[in-house]
Amino acid sequence: MSIPDINKEQLYKIADHLKPYIHRTPVWRSSSLNKIAGCDLFFKCENFQKTGSFKIRGAMNAVLSKTGDELKRGVLTHSSGNFAQALAYAASCLGIKAAIVMPESVIPTKRDAVLGYGAEIIYSGNLPEDRESKCAEVIEETGALFIHPSNDINVILGHSSCAIELISDTEDLDYVFCPVGGGGLISGIALGFSVFSPGTKVIAGEPLNADDAYQSLKAGKIIPQKDPDTIADGLRTSLGDVTFPVIQKYVNEIIRVSEEEIISAMKLIWERTKIIAEPSGSVALAAALQKSAEFKGAKIGIIVSGGNVNLSKLPF
Amino acid sequence: MSIPDINKEQLYKIADHLKPYIHRTPVWRSSSLNKIAGCDLFFKCENFQKTGSFKIRGAMNAVLSKTGDELKRGVLTHSSGNFAQALAYAASCLGIKAAIVMPESVIPTKRDAVLGYGAEIIYSGNLPEDRESKCAEVIEETGALFIHPSNDINVILGHSSCAIELISDTEDLDYVFCPVGGGGLISGIALGFSVFSPGTKVIAGEPLNADDAYQSLKAGKIIPQKDPDTIADGLRTSLGDVTFPVIQKYVNEIIRVSEEEIISAMKLIWERTKIIAEPSGSVALAAALQKSAEFKGAKIGIIVSGGNVNLSKLPF
Numbered sequence: 001m002s003i004p005d006i007n008k009e010q011l012y013k014i015a016d017h018l019k020p021y022i023h024r025t026p027v028w029r030s031s032s033l034n035k036i037a038g039c040d041l042f043f044k045c046e047n048f049q050k051t052g053s054f055k056i057r058g059a060m061n062a063v064l065s066k067t068g069d070e071l072k073r074g075v076l077t078h079s080s081g082n083f084a085q086a087l088a089y090a091a092s093c094l095g096i097k098a099a100i101v102m103p104e105s106v107i108p109t110k111r112d113a114v115l116g117y118g119a120e121i122i123y124s125g126n127l128p129e130d131r132e133s134k135c136a137e138v139i140e141e142t143g144a145l146f147i148h149p150s151n152d153i154n155v156i157l158g159h160s161s162c163a164i165e166l167i168s169d170t171e172d173l174d175y176v177f178c179p180v181g182g183g184g185l186i187s188g189i190a191l192g193f194s195v196f197s198p199g200t201k202v203i204a205g206e207p208l209n210a211d212d213a214y215q216s217l218k219a220g221k222i223i224p225q226k227d228p229d230t231i232a233d234g235l236r237t238s239l240g241d242v243t244f245p246v247i248q249k250y251v252n253e254i255i256r257v258s259e260e261e262i263i264s265a266m267k268l269i270w271e272r273t274k275i276i277a278e279p280s281g282s283v284a285l286a287a288a289l290q291k292s293a294e295f296k297g298a299k300i301g302i303i304v305s306g307g308n309v310n311l312s313k314l315p316f
Numbered sequence: 317m318s319i320p321d322i323n324k325e326q327l328y329k330i331a332d333h334l335k336p337y338i339h340r341t342p343v344w345r346s347s348s349l350n351k352i353a354g355c356d357l358f359f360k361c362e363n364f365q366k367t368g369s370f371k372i373r374g375a376m377n378a379v380l381s382k383t384g385d386e387l388k389r390g391v392l393t394h395s396s397g398n399f400a401q402a403l404a405y406a407a408s409c410l411g412i413k414a415a416i417v418m419p420e421s422v423i424p425t426k427r428d429a430v431l432g433y434g435a436e437i438i439y440s441g442n443l444p445e446d447r448e449s450k451c452a453e454v455i456e457e458t459g460a461l462f463i464h465p466s467n468d469i470n471v472i473l474g475h476s477s478c479a480i481e482l483i484s485d486t487e488d489l490d491y492v493f494c495p496v497g498g499g500g501l502i503s504g505i506a507l508g509f510s511v512f513s514p515g516t517k518v519i520a521g522e523p524l525n526a527d528d529a530y531q532s533l534k535a536g537k538i539i540p541q542k543d544p545d546t547i548a549d550g551l552r553t554s555l556g557d558v559t560f561p562v563i564q565k566y567v568n569e570i571i572r573v574s575e576e577e578i579i580s581a582m583k584l585i586w587e588r589t590k591i592i593a594e595p596s597g598s599v600a601l602a603a604a605l606q607k608s609a610e611f612k613g614a615k616i617g618i619i620v621s622g623g624n625v626n627l628s629k630l631p632f
Contacts, residue, residue: 275592
C-alpha cells in the first residue's frame with residue numbers, strides 16, 4: 001500500500017477530535033535516569049493514558065472516522081491486550097456495540113477490563129488463524145465492522161496525536177525512541193514527527209525474540225513473526241501492508257533488545273521514576289540505553305507506551 | 317512540649333526556601349478509584365518527590381534552619397528508611413557532611429541510595445536503644461548535629477509545605493487522609509491545614525499492627541510502640557513529645573487498617589493509577605476505603621507519602 005499524503009491541518013484536526021476522550025499525558029523527567037543514560041530523556045507517559053495505553057488514540061480515531069451507518073452493527077477486533085480494552089472503551093463512549101475476539105488463554109484481568117467497558121467477548125483458539133476465522137464468522141453473522149489493532153490508517157493517524165503532544169511539550173528532540181510490534185504506534189509517531197519535527201530521528205526498539213520488523217526492513221518485504229518468545233506481550237505481532245511502508249520510509253533504525261535488557265529497563269523506570277511501565281512500554285528505554293554511548297548529550301523522547309501489567313506475575 | 321504559634325507568613329517563607337531543593341509534586345486523579353470509593357479523591361504524589369518520599373521537605377528545612385556554625389561538624393540521624401536518604405541528599409545539596417546510623421539489617425538498595433548521596437553510614441544493632449547509644453557515641457566523637465526524623469519542629473514545619481501545595485491545587489477539601497508513624501508528616505499536614513484550610517478535617521491512617529498513635533490518643537499520653545509487625549515499614553516508629561500534642565490538637569480521627577487492607581490499597585493504586593506507592597504510602601487510601609460509606613461524595617485529599625519499595629519483595 002502507498003503512504004497517504006498527510007498535512008499539519010489534517011493531523012491537528014484528528015488530535016482535536018480525540019481530545020474529549022483521551023488524557024493529555026505528561027512528559028516525565030528523571031535526573032537519575034539522565035545520569036545513567038548520559039542523555040536528556042523525555043518520557044511520554046502513555047501508561048497514564050485512558051485504558052492504560054496509547055491504544056485508545058487509534059481505536060477512538062478509527063471509530064470517529066466511520067459513519068453512523070457503518071457503526072450501526074457495532075465494531076469488532078481481535079486482541080488479547082491493550083487494543084481490546086481501547087476499542088471496548090471507545091465503543092462505550094459512543095454508545096455502540098463492541099465485540100472482541102480473544103484467545104481462551106487470555107489473562108483474567110484483561111478479560112475483566114473489557115467486560116467492564118460493556119463489550120462482548122468471543123473466544124477463539126490461541127493461533128492467529130483461529131482468531132481470524134472467528135472474526136470472519138462474527139462479521140458474517142452480525143455485520144460488525146472490523147477494526148485492525150495496528151494495520152489501519154485511521155488507527156495510525158490517531159496515534160500521531162501522541163507525537164503532536166510530545167513535540168509541543170519538548171524542544172527540538174534529536175531522537176524519539178518508540179517500540180515496534182504491529183507497527184501502528186511507531187507509524188503514527190513517525191508520520192507525526194515527519195510533519196511537525198522532521199529533524200528528529202525516529203528509532204524503533206524491538207525485542208530480539210520478536211524481531212519481524214528488523215527482519216522485514218532488512219529483506220525489503222514483510223517477514224511475518226513466527227513463535228515470538230518475549231515478555232513484551234504487546235510486541236509479538238507482525239507488521240502489515242499499511243504499517244510496513246511507513247516504517248520503511250520514516251524509521252531511521254531498529255535497535256533489537258534482549259529480554260534481560262527489557263526487564264532491566266522496566267525495573268529502572270519503576271525504581272527511578274515511580275511509574276509503572278509494562279514490558280512493551282520499557283522497550284524504547286532499553287533500546288536507548290543499549291546505544292547510549294552513541295547518543296551522548298542528545299535530547300531523546302522515549303515513548304512509554306503502556307502500563308498494564310499483571311502484578312501477580314512480575315519478572316523481578 | 318507546647319505547640320508553637322505559627323502563621324501563614326512563616327509557613328509560606330519555609331515553603332519558599334524549600335522550593336529550589338524539592339519537586340512540586342502533582343495531584344493525581346483516578347476516575348476508577350473515585351468510582352470504587354464513592355468519593356472525589358485527590359492523591360498528593362509524594363512518591364514523585366526528590367529521594368522518593370516527603371521526607372526531603374522536613375530534612376531540608378531542618379538543615380536550612382541551622383547556622384553555618386551549627387552545621388560545620390555535619391549532621392547525623394538514625395533511620396533505615398526514607399529519612400536517611402532525605403538527610404543525605406539535603407546535606408549533599410548544601411555541601412555539608414552527613415552521617416546516618418543504620419541497623420546492620422538495612423536493605424542494600426536503601427544503603428546504596430544513602431551512599432550515592434555521599435553520606436557516611438555507621439552501623440548499629442537492630443534495637444532502638446542500640447541506635448540511640450550509637451548516635452550518642454558519634455555526637456561525642458564528632459560533634460555532629462543530631463536531627464530527629466520526625467520529632468523535630470523544623471522537620472514538621474518543612475512537611476507543612478506539602479499541605480500548602482495540596483491546598484493550592486485543590487478546592488475546599490472536606491478531608492485530608494495522611495499516614496501516621498512517628499507523626500512528623502501528619503503534624504506538618506495538620507498544622508498547614510489548620511492555618512490555610514481550617515474547615516478540612518485531618519484524618520490519620522495507621523497500621524493496626526503498629527497503632528501507638530491510636531493508643532496514645534486514647535490514653536492521653538504517649539504509649540510507645542512495642543514490636544510493630546507491619547509491612548508499612550515507614551510507620552513502625554512512635555510518636556514523640558513534639559508530634560503528640562500537635563496530633564492531639566489537630567487530628568480529628570485515627571483509622572486503623574489491617575495488613576490486608578494496606579496491601580489491597582497498594583495494589584489498587586498500582587493497577588488503577590500506574591504509580592508506585594510504598595506500603596506506608598498506601599495507608600491513607602486504605603483508611604479512606606475502610607470508611608468510604610461515611611464519606612460518600614466528599615472531596616478527600618490522600619497523601620501518598622512515598623514510593624520506595626523493594627521490587628524483589630512485593631506482597632503480591
